[in-house]
Amino acid sequence: DVKVTQSSRYLVKRTGEKVFLECVQDMDHENMFWYRQDPGLGLRLIYFSYDVKMKEKGDIPEGYSVSREKKERFSLILESASTNQTSMYLCASTRGQGGHRELFFGEGSRLTVL
């Protein structure tokens, strides 16, 4: 089975802190994604990556950055956390190209910024 692991399920941080959210997948997928999930808004794409050291902005990249130094690992970074970044963050991965592919999701990281 494909496994996407988000190491931190629950985090509480203070405004201005730097936050790292880590995601690891074990199926050699080329493509990895970070989404933000908020009630009534569905999932919104923050950043995605199609290859090592490659990244592209999604729909809401402001206030976030990413790092992909190894194929299996995709990190989301909040340089200076703010209260409006309190949310559920979901990592996903998939193989290959094309709109028909299934995304495999981690269980999420719920971040609270005080």
Place this chain on the structure above:
Amino acid sequence: AQSVTQLDSHVSVSEGTPVLLRCNYSSSYSPSLFWYVQHPNKGLQLLLKYTSAATLVKGINGFEAEFKKSETSFHLTKPSAHMSDAAEYFCVVSDRTGRRALTFGSGTRLQVQP
């Protein structure tokens, strides 16, 4: 451009009665369409997908969906609800390139009453 609208934010049914979760989409291309399910404190899991083959698509756990191009709809149904179906359901559209991943609806929370 593409978009997806889930017409109900909450649906409540009794156990053993039919389930209908409604989804309308808009796409400039011939789309791929998906339904994902999210149980509490879990990541999303693929229920079913449409990729231009049969218009009636069967998924896991007895769910199915019908692609109706003339109505731009992709409603999710199940003949008989089970308590374990209580979850949040997301309708998702993708263009055929899939380059920018997927566009998610805002979600429908399904409650199943005993």
